[in-house]
Amino acid sequence: LSLVGVGTALYTLTLIIEQTLEGDIRSRFYLRRMRMTIEEIHDHYVLCGFGRVGQEIARELAERGVTFVVIEQNAEMAARARAFGYLLIEGDASDERVLTMAGISRARCLLAASDSDAGNTYITLTARSLAPSCFIVARAGFPHNEEKLRLAGADRVLSLYSMGGRRMVLQALQPLAADFMDTLATGRH
Numbered sequence: 001l002s003l004v005g006v007g008t009a010l011y012t013l014t015l016i017i018e019q020t021l022e023g024d025i026r027s028r029f030y031l032r033r034m035r036m037t038i039e040e041i042h043d044h045y046v047l048c049g050f051g052r053v054g055q056e057i058a059r060e061l062a063e064r065g066v067t068f069v070v071i072e073q074n075a076e077m078a079a080r081a082r083a084f085g086y087l088l089i090e091g092d093a094s095d096e097r098v099l100t101m102a103g104i105s106r107a108r109c110l111l112a113a114s115d116s117d118a119g120n121t122y123i124t125l126t127a128r129s130l131a132p133s134c135f136i137v138a139r140a141g142f143p144h145n146e147e148k149l150r151l152a153g154a155d156r157v158l159s160l161y162s163m164g165g166r167r168m169v170l171q172a173l174q175p176l177a178a179d180f181m182d183t184l185a186t187g188r189h
Contacts, residue, residue: 035101038087041067042106048093048123049114050077053139053160057113058086069102094122096130104131112138112154117145121152128153 045068047057054070058081061068070086071093072078078090091098093114104110110127112120120138127136138154140146141161149157170178 034087034089038069038089038101038103041069041087041103043108044068044103044106046071046099046102046104046107046110046127048110048112048120049139050074050081051113051115053115054111054113055080057111058084062086069107071098071102094119094126096126099123099127099130104134107131107134109135109137112136112149114139115141117141117149121145121149124149124152124154 045061045066047054047061047068048071050058050070050072054072054077058068058070062084068087070078070081070088072081072088072090073092075090078088081088089098089102091101093099093112099110104127110123110131112123112127114120114123117140120140124136124138127134135156136154137156137158138149138152140149140157140159143159143162146157146159167178170181
C-alpha cells in the first residue's frame with residue numbers, strides 16, 4: 001500500500017513538473033516566434049492599448065487585412081489579444097524599448113488608444129522622438145486634452161465623445177447622409 005502511494009505521488013509530481021516545463025518551453029517558443037515575426041514586418045500599424053476602443057481598432061484592421069502589432073500591459077487584455085491571434089508585445093507603450101520591439105521605426109502609423117489621456121500623451125511623445133516620420137493618431141478622452149496631444153506630436157487627435165455626439169445628431173437629423181457615410185467608410189452596403 002505504501003509502495004503504491006509513493007509511486008502515485010511521484011507520478012503526479014512528474015506530471016506536474018512536465019506540464020510546467022512544457023508550458024514554459026511552449027510559451028518561450030511562442031514569444032520567440034512572435035518577436036521574429038515582428039522584426040520582419042514593415043509598413044505596419046502599432047496599436048497601443050487593447051481596451052474597448054483598441055479591440056474595435058484591431059477588429060477593423062484585421063478585417064481589412066492590415067498588418068499590426070498590439071502593445072498592451074494589462075495581462076488580461078494581452079491574453080485576449082493573444083487569443084485573437086494578433087501580434088502582441090506585453091509592456092508599457094510609453095517605454096522606448098517596447099516601441100522599438102514593436103518596430104516603430106519601420107511602422108507606417110501608431111494608434112495611441114489607451115484609456116488614459118496622459119498615457120496617450122506619453123506614448124505620442126515617445127513615438128515621435130523614436131520615429132519622426134511615423135503618422136500618429138491619438139485618442140483623447142477629454143476635449144481639453146486634444147491640443148496637448150497635438151503638441152506632443154499627434155498628427156490626428158480623435159475625441160470619441162465629440163465624434164459620437166456628432167454622429168448621433170447626424171443619424172437623427174440626416175439618416176440617409178449618415179448611411180451614405182457608413183457605406184463610404186466601410187465599403188459595406
